[in-house]
Amino acid sequence: MNRILQNKIRASKTIAVLGHINPDGDCVGSALALYNYLKDNMPEKEVTVWLEKPPVKFSYLRGFDEIRTAPDKDFRADLAVALDVSDRGRMGDLVPVFDGAKDTLNIDHHVTNPGFAADTVCLPDSSSACEVLFGLLERDRISRETAACLYTGIVTDTGVFKYNATSEATMQTAGFLMTTGIPFGEIIDRAFYRKTWPQNRILGKALSQAERNEDGKFIWTVVTFREKEAFGAQSSDMDGIAEQLRLTEGAECSCLASERIPGQWKLSLRSAEVVDVSSICARFGGGGHIRAAGCTITGKLPAEFMPEIRRLVEEQISQ
Template identity: 60%
Template structure:
């Protein structure tokens, strides 16, 4: 196991594992993989996983039912480990546990990470936090449940191995995880492709509302809070829409602008070369990856926001 990780873990009796708000596959996969690994290799440690309630589609992962969703139910730990968290603010209601911990560690792969923990292990070149985490663990101790969690994070954050962050190492690690006996086909379907009826409905609505810029290189869609309420969706049901928009022929930048509550808009941005959407998101206090990023904007009309974002994307395209 990585020397830094070993040193941190050896000093701590109580450990809290944290992820970001609205946890995705890489977040859920990395915290549960770390949880299962510690339960196996360090059974004397008190280990707790704290997350906002994840999507039920990840309930096939071991340890899913043991996730604590109430920050007040947990005491400040000796060590708080934030996994797949690009900024301390992304800890949401669990930030108190991180701030009150005796020691902190952040394991992440976002290029915009400001190194907010006492110790940060960040590798922006990695396809996912799960890929990075695997390199820090003793591979001989990675059994099928741990491998399933790691594989979940890798396939979701790499877009099933098609995003530019996918490397030869990504594929080698995925192969090693497959050798642990995981049901890799079922994981890919369940974690990445399968959608509920209302998820298909909201995606259809977003695609119907899609608008292209003049030269058809930028595409966006606006989904209001009222539309989501009418269909009975939660915000997590919008996952995958920005990526579907990006797949439009000729498009270099795609944006889903969705209203989280009246006047608060969440932007999910996806791109192809040469558009750096992380740079665009950072203008609004967000971040992420060069080809996948996000931010939240309050106090502006959606149309005004999209005019600004289109100009920013076009400026990169027309250099």
């Protein structure tokens, strides 16, 4: 086992644990996993955990209420450990806490990581920062609470053991974590599937008013600002709608147009295996990945831009 984490911890009295802006399940999970691991096994250490305000849905993880969100320029830790952070700037307002530490370590899994810390453990083939961190911890010192944090991160970053980065090692890690007695089904629901009331209602609204072309390969839907307001839905509540549309039998490509503010349309496109949606979004100044991309359109109505999107999608499908 790589002893770098143990060695650095042994040499430090005060330890600051950090993650990236807009923290997701892997970020919150890995940060709190290390926090809990240190609290459980080394109570003599002074450990603090720092994150930008994390989503409240992760409040089931122990230590959630102890997360510090306000930067402290004068804070000097012996060791700062950044988790799931692919780039120094990704720590946002909390960069000074990292920079103020005498020693630094970065535990990550992003292939683009330039190695900004004094030492870096970055395994791009790992599913998640939580999987990388697990490899650095002593198994028999992992409590149920720490295991719940690690499991949360793995579930989030693998889309519940579905994305390509899911490996045999991922499943073995998850299997070990289950042996600690974590409520794994509940964790999957809370971290991944559970939706708020406005989220589910706006999803239903968007799906019920969806349309599709003649062969059913392109499916689209439009949600206006007024409709979002009526359901009390935020822009972030639209996440997952385009993906759900794409899962329609026979569909190759989906498009959700949601009005962010009056007159400004956010488009989310998803495809199954043929259409390069990033090239379509690039025409409108957006971008993303081949199978998932987005763009923003202002000054046009859906009745004007959606036929254009449809034509571009159909063009690619017919090629």
